[in-house]
Amino acid sequence: MLCIEAKDLHKRYGKVVALDGLSFGVECGEKVALIGPNGAGKSTTLKVLVGLISPDQGYAKIAGYDPDSIMARKVIGYLPEDASPYPMLTVRENLEYIAALRGVEDVKERVEEMLDLLELREVERRRVMALSRGQRQKVAIALALIHRPKVLLLDEPLNYLDIPTQEKVISYLNSLKDVTTLVATHIMSIAVRLTSRVLIISHGKLIWTGTVQELRHMGKEDEPIESVVARMMRGSG
Numbered sequence: 001m002l003c004i005e006a007k008d009l010h011k012r013y014g015k016v017v018a019l020d021g022l023s024f025g026v027e028c029g030e031k032v033a034l035i036g037p038n039g040a041g042k043s044t045t046l047k048v049l050v051g052l053i054s055p056d057q058g059y060a061k062i063a064g065y066d067p068d069s070i071m072a073r074k075v076i077g078y079l080p081e082d083a084s085p086y087p088m089l090t091v092r093e094n095l096e097y098i099a100a101l102r103g104v105e106d107v108k109e110r111v112e113e114m115l116d117l118l119e120l121r122e123v124e125r126r127r128v129m130a131l132s133r134g135q136r137q138k139v140a141i142a143l144a145l146i147h148r149p150k151v152l153l154l155d156e157p158l159n160y161l162d163i164p165t166q167e168k169v170i171s172y173l174n175s176l177k178d179v180t181t182l183v184a185t186h187i188m189s190i191a192v193r194l195t196s197r198v199l200i201i202s203h204g205k206l207i208w209t210g211t212v213q214e215l216r217h218m219g220k221e222d223e224p225i226e227s228v229v230a231r232m233m234r235g236s237g
């Protein structure tokens with residue numbers, strides 16, 4: 001069963017074609033990376049999948065529901081590319097507020113868990129506007145996860161994070177066994193660490209999909225996976 005489906009998505013911003021007939025599916029429980037260079041259409045795809053923008057043509061489904069339906073919203077956890085939690089609220093207030101809004105039953109426990117997971121204890125009473133960019137990213141990740149979503153859509157999730165935090169987030173995301181996850185990134189090594197299949201897009205079109213293993217096999221001996229992907233991109237014009 002597909003938990004994420006994109007069907008023939010087209011989207012333009014004025015003259016700029018962001019999505020040009022993009023179709024793919026992600027099985028429930030599968031972890032997949034959406035890979036492509038800057039401007040390939042990754043963030044636009046995620047915005048369509050969460051119902052923030054509607055496509056000019058084609059459709060998206062989350063667990064079989066329209067992205068902007070209440071049912072889809074319940075299961076989605078979304079980390080936007082430039083995530084900005086409420087700046088005037090403290091870190092703790094942001095977590096409590098979103099948890100309550102999301103109908104989390106054990107708000108207190110869950111907020112504690114998220115503060116620990118992302119090592120936000122030291123700054124929990126600070127307003128978000130006074131945080132560093134990396135600390136703000138940690139809050140945004142906590143907000144995307146707090147309601148235990150079944151479908152996670154993460155846009156460049158490790159941006160701004162220091163290496164130890166990256167490792168913590170990677171192992172936590174990998175521990176979420178039956179959570180369907182789509183990670184948009186332009187960094188191949190992140191795709192390899194977080195997912196087992198990649199969708200490579202360029203100019204708003206799917207140019208290849210397969211497992212990370214298959215991608216490795218397509219390379220010459222010891223050829224870095226980045227170089228294999230770069231070759232495919234060039235091939236796609």
Ligand SMILES: Nc1ncnc2c1ncn2[C@@H]1O[C@H](COP(=O)(O)OP(=O)(O)O)[C@@H](O)[C@H]1O
Pocket residue numbers: 013016017018036037038039040041042043044045
């Ligand atoms: N709000 C917008 N207005 C105009 N053009 C946009 C807007 N958002 C994205 N684009 C353009 O659409 C294309 C795809 O962008 P995006 O989905 O953000 O790519 P990616 O996330 O892969 O870097 C780019 O050419 C970008 O400049």
Ligand SMILES: [Mg+2]
Pocket residue numbers: 042043044081155
């Ligand atoms: Mg982007």
